[in-house]
Amino acid sequence: MRAVSDGWTTFSAMPLITVTDEVVGAPSGPAWTMEVFEETVRLDELIRRRVFLEVAESGADADPEERTRMALDAFGRNGFVVLVDDRQVTELDEKVRLHAGARVNFLKLVPLVGG
Numbered sequence: 001m002r003a004v005s006d007g008w009t010t011f012s013a014m015p016l017i018t019v020t021d022e023v024v025g026a027p028s029g030p031a032w033t034m035e036v037f038e039e040t041v042r043l044d045e046l047i048r049r050r051v052f053l054e055v056a057e058s059g060a061d062a063d064p065e066e067r068t069r070m071a072l073d074a075f076g077r078n079g080f081v082v083l084v085d086d087r088q089v090t091e092l093d094e095k096v097r098l099h100a101g102a103r104v105n106f107l108k109l110v111p112l113v114g115g
Contacts, residue, residue, distance in 0.1 A: 015035070015098070015101075016033040016101070017033065017099075017101070017102040018101070018102070018103045018104070019031065019032055019033070019034050019050060019104045019105075019106070020103070021106050021108070022105060022107050022108065023107075023108045023110065024107065024109055024110050034049065034050065034053060034104075039098060039099065040095045040096065040097050041098060042092070042094065043089050043091065043093070043094050043096055044072060046082075046104065047068065047071050047075065047092075050106070051068045052064045054067075055067055072092065079108065079109065080106055080107055080109060081106075081107045081109065082104065082106055083103075084097075084103070084105075085102055085103055086105075
């Protein structure tokens with residue numbers, strides 16, 4: 001994180017990470033950015049922040065807490081995986097190192113026919 005000062009006030013430039021959503025076998029969705037306030041965060045907290053931001057930006061009348069619970073349940077059922085800089089994060093309590101320019105990919109999995 002870099003601090004910027006104009007002589008009167010000091011501003012901290014928050015690092016931005018890039019977030020993408022993908023579905024196996026489909027084109028990637030648009031990438032968007034999210035500010036991070038610390039270098040390490042647990043995966044469950046990263047998912048929570050992503051869901052809250054998505055609900056806020058969508059303008060939908062949705063409960064972000066309920067949507068977060070649904071997302072965490074889906075992760076536990078292998079409904080999607082999370083890649084941070086091309087490294088799969090497998091546990092919700094795992095700490096993820098985020099840096100300016102980090103890429104977080106939410107990859108939705110599609111079950112095989114009959115399996």
